[in-house]
Amino acid sequence: MRLIPTRSCSPGMRLGKCIYNEDGLILLNEQVELTESLIKRLQQLGVDFVYIMDPDTDDIVIEDVISDETKIKALGEVRTQFRTIMEGNSKSKFSKQHFMGKAFGNVIKMIMDDLDSREGSMIMLMNMNVLNNYLFQHSLNVCIYATMLGMVQGYSKDELTTLGLGALLHDIGKTKINQEIIKKRGPLTNEEWAEVRKHTEYGFKLLKDEPNMPLLAAHCAFQHHERENGSGYPRGIKGDEIIDFAKWIAVADSYDAMTTHRPHRLAMLPHQAMEVLFAGVGTLYEHKKVALFRDNVAIYPLGLTVVLSTGEKGVVVRINPNVPQRPIVRVLADPDGQKVSQPYEVDLSERLTVFVSDVDDWSEANVR
Template identity: 55%
Template sequence: MRLVSVNRLQAGMKLGKKIYNDEGLVLLADGIELTDALIKRLARIDIGYIYIEDAITEDIVITGMLHDETRNQALKVIRSQFQDMSGASGITKGFYHLDKKFSKMMDSILEDMSSLEDPMIMLADMHTADNYLYVHSLNVCLYTLVLGIAHGYSKEELRVIGLGSLLHDIGKTQIPVKIIQKPGMLSDEEFRHMQAHTEIGYRILKDEPNIPLLAAHCALQHHERIDGSGYPRGLTGLQIHEYAKWLGIADSYDAMTSNRIYKKAMLPHQAVEALYVGSGTLYEQNQLELFRDRVAIYPLGLTVKLSTGESGVVVKIDPSIPHRPVVRVFAGPEGETVIPFERDLGRALSVVIVGVSDEDQSMVKVT
């Protein structure tokens, strides 16, 4: 499978990986042949990149961190619960069903992830942007758990940080939809409303039976930054709980790599570079370093250009050195077609990735 911008799709190409809606249901099945009408539909629903079947990369299998059944059930629960709360008249009502459904779901998520030999943050499954909140909540949970596993947290600690990350944006259920889905820049007043989701989330979660209090603090603190520039309280350094710091990185990363109403998604390496701008000011340097080592910055199927001048597709990622993947070269330095062969950047240490294919199929320089 090859990762291709929707802007470069052509009729006759075949979809290599399923596309889901916000309920976790399959919108388009893998193997379907794309028509001009389907391509236009993909563009309308804000899908940025998709996987297509490709002869050069037909042996690449893209797997997720969760089984399809677990992912679909998780999105169903998130959607159902969040929609129920969006219709509530206020935030003082007790939502005592949260602990039962979300806790059970967390057990299923942790069971799936425990079966992974060396979990990494991969490019998320393709979803429509019908309701970003549901998919974002699950993605951030998975990314935070990957970081927690790599950091060495116990199963119970992972359960707590998992619930905190899954429910970190629950306060947004009480923010007007017109603000949540506004396509342009928020006014100062609208931004203040949006910022309130952290404190609202805390108030919703703090008295929930069997929802750990630390999960409520994750909702409260995930937008705090170590230099005091975050919100709602402008906390600094050690005043911010460690869980919330991990969550802040995962939350920012998913926001950058997701298609939104008002912006196109970044590719993983671009998002990592953007996060590193805040190293030591917004985010803890040691946490960013672990994050960098656990994210596949060059996703499987991505077209890249090497320092040799050759072009190829990422076909394998070594979790110990994710920034130096195996690339299947299909074009020489002058752009000439060559018999495909694999160049392992983990062994060819003098060769580096210098560019990635952008939406116009030109190469964007990697700094």
């Protein structure tokens, strides 16, 4: 099985995993043969990457740390609750109709159970398999990252629940922002940017009095853009003034945002985003949190097609647990782009002069 950008798909390829719609129903089943019209439709719907069946990589078994059932349940709950706020356009109307604490508490339990059952597994997340807009998918991704980091850190079950809720709902305040601004293509004006920054305050107000919602979770929404040196917002607090949960979310939020296509900019390559995080250590983020993130996230997921610094092209077949940023790659094409007669594997943890220089058609995958 192989993970490739949807724009690199060609008619005749067969899906390696199901594609689900926003309601959790199967849109395209496993082994469905792709046609030109299906490929275009997936691109239009925002599916950046898909798994395809491939004889050169049919031995790669990809088990997600979060099951499809959990993923669909979580995205469905986020979509329902967030859209209710958008449509209600007032805190009072929202509160009379919905109680988020219980609904999202059940979602966090499912996520924690999935992560616990796959203890020691590397987190591999990309925009694939489920059709959803950025806000919904990003919220789930950040929740998975943060909850996993909390588990590694050794937080209690109650602490993990609070962290997970805060992470899943960290951007809920964006439901109160004009969606034309959120979806705008190109740079935001100073006035638009000032409005977007208010989402932290809106999020806190939405969550602080919500039944069954820990106040710390509300503070995660409030503080996830605060930074170690006081350069963040909304209050410009720094260091120990920022709650620990918000610091974990800040790292996960920044990484996922940088590696995901946005209307106003292209996504960074995973290793570039990791370099940006480390460049911000001490000023924007805590070193131990960025280091723990690096050590537990597979920035190059299994099955991903990558280009090595030698010019060879191959597929990630195994993750090195001790150095996940240097996986084992099965080379399928030489530097001239010609398919090799016999695929061979390169362990980047041993070949230290060789590194991943690109992800196949990354820039094309992020242009719609």
